[in-house]
Amino acid sequence: MKAGGKIPEIELSPLDKIRYAEAQSTRQLAAARVKADELIENTKGEAKKKIAAAHQIGAREGSILKKEMLSKAEDEAQAILEQGKKYADLLELKGKQFMSQAVDQVTDIILGLEPGGKQDEY
Numbered sequence: 001m002k003a004g005g006k007i008p009e010i011e012l013s014p015l016d017k018i019r020y021a022e023a024q025s026t027r028q029l030a031a032a033r034v035k036a037d038e039l040i041e042n043t044k045g046e047a048k049k050k051i052a053a054a055h056q057i058g059a060r061e062g063s064i065l066k067k068e069m070l071s072k073a074e075d076e077a078q079a080i081l082e083q084g085k086k087y088a089d090l091l092e093l094k095g096k097q098f099m100s101q102a103v104d105q106v107t108d109i110i111l112g113l114e115p116g117g118k119q120d121e122y
Contacts, residue, residue, distance in 0.1 A: 012020065108114065
């Protein structure tokens with residue numbers, strides 16, 4: 001050993017230098033592959049999380065939209081029912097009025113009265 005405690009450097013042959021460089025490249029390539037695989041797995045995991053979140057958001061928004069549409073349809077159906085009831089009530093009133101007039105006319109005819117309640121003179 002030399003003074004100062006340094007290890008003497010060994011001169012490598014050109015073939016050994018090539019082998020050493022090849023070994024370093026192989027280690028670097030393997031490390032890069034491991035890193036790439038980790039990145040791919042992390043990306044897949046993130047994608048799965050985002051897809052699941054998108055499904056949940058879509059389901060919530062779809063449910064809200066469905067409820068809104070059902071509510072609107074129920075309101076429209078209720079309005080149609082109310083309109084139908086009003087029309088039925090109107091028809092019933094007109095029917096009663098017509099029936100009352102018909103009864104009056106039939107009574108007048110049976111009693112021999114002129115329309116309006118005056119008695120026919122014979």
